[in-house]
Amino acid sequence: MDQPAAGGTEYAEYLLIDDLLRLQCPLTPGADDELLFIVVHQVYELWFKLLLAELSRARDLLAASDANAAVGLLQRVSRIDRLLVEQLAVLETMSPDEFLRFRDPLAPASGFQSRQFRAIERISGDAGDGGGGLWDAFCACGRGLGLDLPAGEEPLARSARLAALAGLYHEHRAPGRAALHRVAELLLDHDETIAAWRFRHTLMAARAIGSRPGTGGSKGVGYLRGTIDQRFFPELWEVRNRL
Ligand code: HEM
Numbered sequence: 403m404d405q406p407a408a409g410g411t412e413y414a415e416y417l418l419i420d421d422l423l424r425l426q427c428p429l430t431p432g433a434d435d436e437l438l439f440i441v442v443h444q445v446y447e448l449w450f451k452l453l454l455a456e457l458s459r460a461r462d463l464l465a466a467s468d469a470n471a472a473v474g475l476l477q478r479v480s481r482i483d484r485l486l487v488e489q490l491a492v493l494e495t496m497s498p499d500e501f502l503r504f505r506d507p508l509a510p511a512s513g514f515q516s517r518q519f520r521a522i523e524r525i526s527g528d529a530g531d532g533g534g535g536l537w538d539a540f541c542a543c544g545r546g547l548g549l550d551l552p553a554g555e556e557p558l559a560r561s562a563r564l565a566a567l568a569g570l571y572h573e574h575r576a577p578g579r580a581a582l583h584r585v586a587e588l589l590l591d592h593d594e595t596i597a598a599w600r601f602r603h604t605l606m607a608a609r610a611i612g613s614r615p616g617t618g619g620s621k622g623v624g625y626l627r628g629t630i631d632q633r634f635f636p637e638l639w640e641v642r643n644r645l
Contacts, residue, residue, distance in 0.1 A: 433504035435496045442493050443513070446486065450518035453482055457525050457536060464539035469581035472543075476588035483595035490602050494609060501610050505617065512618025526592065526634040537635055540589060544570065544582050564637055568644040586638055593634045600630050 414420060425444065428436035460475040513519065528535040541549045541563065548566035567586070574583035604626040607616075616622040633639060 429507045430504035435500040436504040438496060447518060449482055449486060450522060453479060454518060454521055461536050461539045464543040467543050469543050469585050473581055473584050480588055480591040483592055487599050487602055490606050494606055498610050509617040510619060512616055514618035540585060564641055564644055567637060567641045571641060571645055589635050590638045604630060
């Protein structure tokens, strides 16, 4: 095999592979599927890390009125989101009895406590990470179309924003509108795919633990069912009724 060129970077050194491979530490001896469980969760957290970086870059670009540049990042977000849904199938190859062999010792650990998942929820909604959320940035970017004002959830403000949004959907081919319309549809992709993840994760949990409580202390599947209808951008769904 070729040696790395002088000044080049060696694969394992650049990617810290040895460090990475030291981070999988099953708790229960002999529980063969615990490695699968740990790897899948760690991979999710890595994708969450990238998602957060891309969502906050997209948010900043929108706040700076650069919808064109945000499109590429949101396309990447959408593809990562789809991977999140697909990956659940890997974990579904674990049988419930195998899971029970190592489940008790890992409690109270639960995805419920994933800080990065909560941060994704915040930045996708309207709270953000101190820099505001995607929705506010999208509305600011559409200020020329009347999307930014008035802000808030008051019925009149909401109705005015929905009318402006309907205007964007009615006429979205003109220069200056096409990119913003594309952003709106990509935000909806993000919303839809995370909702699909919530649904699939709920089914996967039912398949793995039935009606047992969650390791994080919730009612388990009953709790998860209540999260399926959450949406980041309710107005993007509602505008469909106005077209
Ligand atoms: C056998 C596999 C899994 C089961 C049985 C399971 C089960 C559960 C349950 C019952 C909850 C509710 C909270 C609790 O009381 O624990 C929960 C929450 C959660 N789980 Fe999982 N889970 C599994 C795999 C995963 C994976 C691979 C991820 C990826 C990161 C994940 C992420 C989450 C998140 C983010 C929440 C919080 C959801 C919310 O509050 O909206 N879970 N899980």
